[in-house]
Amino acid sequence: MDYAVWIILFPLIGVIVNGLIARKWPEKVVGWFASLMIMASFVVALMLTIQLAGMDPHHRAMEVKFFSWISVGQLNLDFAFLIDPLSAIMMLVVTGISSLIHIYSIGYMHGDSRFRVFFTYLNLFVFFMLILVLGNSYPIMFIGWEGVGLCSYLLIGFWWEDMQKATAGMKAFVVNRIGDFGMLVAMFLIFKHLGSLTFSEVYPAAAELWGHHVDAAPVIAITLMLLLGAAGKSAQFPLYVWLPDAMAGPTPVSALIHAATMVTAGVYMIARSSMLYMLAPTSMTVVALVGAFTAIFAATIGIKQFDIKKVLAYSTVSQLGYMVMATGVAAFGAGVFHLMTHAFFKALLFLGSGAVIHTMHGALHHVDDHHTDPQDIRNMGGLRKKIPVTYWTFLLATLAIAGIPGFSGFFSKDEILASTFAHGSYLPYALGLIAAVITAFYMFRLVYLTFHGDYKGPEGSEEGIHESPKVMTVPLMILAFLSIVGGYVGLPVVFGEHAHVLKGWLEPVFEPAYEAVHYHPHHPSIGMEWMLIATSVVAALAGIFVARNMYITKGLVAKSDKEQTGFGKVLWKKYYVDEIYAAGVIKPLIDGSKVLWQKFDAAFIDSILVIGTAKTVRWIGGGLRKVQTGVVGNYAVMLVVGVILVLAALLLR
């Protein structure tokens, strides 16, 4: 077990070597060194998982203690990892996908002047992400939580040519702080009521304290605050606004951090805290509704976006909504299942879009066109023949996300919908089903507009479109393979009782939570299961059919910005949420601070510094009487007001 520490040491070595030592190393060496470190980490994760699998299913959890971290009064924390089936899935996904994306980045970032810095940040991200998923207590999780936030922020703003990107990074960080606020308050409350922050102590204590009367006020408060934290990190309504903007970062970053790993941290955290959520059914309902609403809300926005990465960004928000919804109906395993399959196909979609953007960039450069947006799907079309590998892998991922049977996304999404239905949460189920139709529609709209039809870019630029290098296409193929087979670890019940390997694997993690409140996960009957599957498939096909009808059969061309009208415009403008935030939150804050600044500071500080300085000169000249009476007088008056307030409060208690 002692070798477990190597899982985080390898990325850390990568950070140190690339950050400090590798100044003179050639690009290739830097990139491959960073990738090798992550692959080594993946091997360690694999070994740990195999060791875990060899253990008795009911005692399948290992705590690996590195050192005693904090020991103060009641608070005793070890710096330790908890390796159990849940964290095993997470570490495999994180290190596995990271390895592929690191390799892809060697090609994608080729020639960038800050190549080395990019890989340093990327390795640092993996380091913190592993701390997040492996930590055995909330504070350790929180260290990873903040660390990945910082890396994400540095990587979003990685290309600063325009200030917009730095601003996007800032937005991500500030919005996330609202979520972190929830996390912190939840931690304080957990410690206050349960006297510990280590997972293995908190959950039994919670079961003991609240097991007999669920929905106690403290546990509702704790779980809602945790939900706020999850909403910030996992981009749930209304804190999702940072994620679409975060797409300003390099595409591998979008794929790794803003699709496959970091943004799923919230889902992981809720699944990890399953015990607390089971003890607070009210919070569960809120979680399910937030998730379902986010799923459909973001999906509708996705219909009307033209930036290839924005479509995928809203799609990510929507899919995260599904995962959160799953945890809200006590189907934690289904949420984690979707988290895993989503990591495969969404990473693939982003990397594919990166390949498209990469080549569009080159094509536009070819004809010296610096005005056309290489990410706007209205300038693409017909790329299918030019970049077949990208096209086919992208199509496979699209089939997976749309929920076509046989592809990974189908199994996980169907399980979420079936569990939601069986749980009796019909409203979330209905929202989720509609969102599934919309998902299939906008994804195929994206495929049709990008790869089918005629090329709509500037004349002559066509010749500049080439397939990406091997170092980029091979990761695409591996991910495409995973997007297909990744779902077979979780076959529906109709294929037999034990067909769902993943469920059996995760069971020991969620079992105590179910037992604490005597909850038995609802299973739909076989007939019902078939019917739900059929409904999902029809939903997916309907979405694809409409998209095909519009963009292939009728050959509709997407409207330009000026032609947007009616509800379409509302969707295109993303429900004006950014504008609402700007007018409702940011502007009042800025104005308020401006008023404070002008009224108080300008009156009492600036005027003294500027005008008062002149007076000081006179004072130095000798006119003590004229000096400052007015101004220091003001201070004194304010001080006396304070004195009166304090004394009045004390004396008139």
Place this chain on the structure above:
Amino acid sequence: MFDNLIAGMHVGRVLPEILVVVVAFAAILIDIIMPRGRSTRGVQVVSVLGLLMVIAASFFQRGDTGQAFSGMVMIDNYTTFFRILLSAITLLIIGVSERYIEITRIRIAEYYLMLLFALFGMLLMTMGQDLLIIFLGIETMSVSLYALVGMTRHKHASNEGALKYFLLGAFTTGFFLYGIALVFGVTGSTNIVDITVFLKSAGSETPIIAWAGAGLIMIAFAFKAALVPFHWWSPDAYEGAPTTITAFMSTAPKAAAFAAFLRVFYVAFGSMSDGWTMVLWWIAVVSMTFGNLLALRQDSVKRMLAFSSITHAGYLVVAFLTFGQQGASAILFYLVVYGIMNIGAFLVAIAVNRNEDDDKGYHFDDYKGLVYRRPGMAIAMLVFMLSLAGIPPTAGFFGKYYIFSSAVSAGFVGLAVIGVLNSAVSVYYYLRLIVNMFLTERDEETEGRIFWTGEMAQVVLICVILVLLIGLFPDTLLNAARASVAALL
């Protein structure tokens, strides 16, 4: 009889304080004896060595606890903690001052003398067990600070700040004395032990005069700690003072004020906590919020740090009003952490500042692309900013964590929520600097010469290491803080 008197004084217990005074006078003598031009060096060396001795003396003297001077002062673990903290802060500031006062044309030994006298005053404040000793300490410290703020005599802002600080400070001195008089009138003593006994036995019958006295004393402490609405002097004084002194003022005197504040209110007025926690609740809220909103709009890093120090004092009050061991130890912990990270941040600010004589100095723009000019400096500043913002794994995170956690444990959930929200807002302005350093291109126009000395590099490095070390292994310091407040409660 005379022998008894001497023995009762326990002079050995105040050895560190005596040392400070000796060093101060040695410094001034050296300035007079040594030839002009070389004297600064001599004074610097003597002060640094002297302060190292003070720290060593405080450390080795820690076993010999008890009263001294017939109960006027109390030497306990609590005193030792602050002795070391305050001497160490003074040492760090003096350590980097030599070249700085040269370029700012201060260059006089009084600078050292005043810093050492301020330290002496602060030490009196932390050990005083009699309101009059605490008063003496506050005044010694304040008078030295007035002089230090106005030390750059050729700068208007410096004079301006010093004068205002002095006038308002004198005003507050009146409140403090009047408070002592009222408390004396009720209890018949100025000794904290006697006052405690009297007020405890009075219980709910505590006369209203005592409440008025406690209120006035609280106001005086709030003034020294720069809490809203008694903070009016601080932006001017912080802005006008030489920046090393700003770094000093925002850390050491604040720590000393809280040290005395804690002793007086947790011990002497402990039985009246129901009343004063309520007042402090509001002071905490307005301090955190007001300081933040003002810091948000600053374009000068020096002003930003000055305003945000009001916010940080607000966090300390949150822990203060929990009136318990957890809260008190959180305060001590945070004072150390804040001292380290703030001094580090101010030193980098001094280094990057384009023009010391320009009132428009310390601009955020000066930091554009700093990571490409001075990567080490930028990374150090990144660590300080993250720590000030309270992001793990830095010391600042644990500081805030213990403060708000103590508030929740004591039942002040609402206040903790306001505090955590405020610290979320504060991220914005700390982040602005990080954006400029790491995510902005170099701008030749705003780049100035970097003022960087070996001493500054050493101190900044020490601060970075401590911030990270405390962030990763917080319990050593926290246990020390807990042991220290145990003497108090």
